[in-house]
Amino acid sequence: MPQALVDIVRRYTDTHPGENPWMTAIDGVGILRSDLPRNAAPLLFQPCLCVVAQGSKLSTFGNRRYEYGAGQALVVSVEMPAFSRVAAASPEEPFLGVVIGLDPKLMTEVMETVPTSVHVSAHVPRGVFVTDYDGPLADCVVRLLRLLDTPDAIPFVAPLVLREIAYWLLTGPHAADVAKVALADSRTHRVLSAVQALRVHFAEAIRIDELAAIAQLSPSAFHRQFKALTSLTPVQFQKQLRLHEARLLLATGTVNAETAAWRVGYESASQFSREYARLFGAPPRRDIAALRDTLPG
Incomplete structure (x- = not known):
């Protein structure tokens, strides 16, 4: 080095x-x-x-x-x-x-x-x-x-x-x-296309069959290759995307936790709060307050 x-x-x-x-x-x-x-x-x-x-x-x-x-x-x-x-x-x-x-x-x-x-x-x-x-x-x-x-x-x-x-x-x-x-014509690229589709439509209900069709794979093969590429299952990947997007929304100060939960696809605010705290280490309000304290003045 x-x-x-x-x-x-x-x-x-x-x-x-x-x-x-x-x-x-x-x-x-x-x-x-x-x-x-x-x-x-x-x-x-x-x-x-x-x-x-x-x-x-x-x-x-x-x-x-x-x-x-x-x-x-x-x-x-x-x-x-x-x-x-x-x-x-x-x-x-x-x-x-x-x-x-x-x-x-x-x-x-x-x-x-x-x-x-x-x-x-x-x-x-x-x-x-x-x-x-x-x-x-x-x-x-x-x-x-x-x-x-x-x-x-x-x-x-x-x-x-x-x-x-x-x-x-x-x-x-x-x-x-x-x-x-x-490589644009590789099998990996097709899996990446499915990853991108999930990225764009993260707030919608996940449909493995549709993602597998994008990747031109059977649902079981798609699930296996998605995890090989990303280290997460499609459901885990979507959940973390939702929570990261919600954190960005909350950091703007323009929405509350309930609104952020709804915008990223959660139907239950309590479930959102539990999963948010599990990922970020604190409930939404406390996490965002701590995050703002770390930002330059």
């Missing part, structure tokens, strides 16, 4: 006022820092590359746990709910990380132009995995962050570096898993 990345991230967080995460001038690129270990927090991951420069994190997707430290990265290839926490950090050696959004369209474009074919196995890949990053991939991350010192160059150079990152992911040790998600 290049010391240069540690130096860049630490200098950036030392010199830029703000709160964790720092969203940078490069679209889709954020910087993370924590001087202490943190409790697990619920997140809704978008497709991204989560690089650790120093310290370590622990993320849980369904029943799968992924711990990744300096020199490693978590790759998330499909939108998924999860719990994530900083596992190792101290004031002397804070946790330092970089999150780089992965544009599915860009990944597909690069996949179609890779000169050597990537062997794609028949299995459905997991939508998340941990990989070492070194060599050209680590160099890309360093060069991307160095652009923050020359903001005028960002619109011209950053897209090229992001394309290069996509290239190294698609030709690296996990190329087959990344490629399965990028």
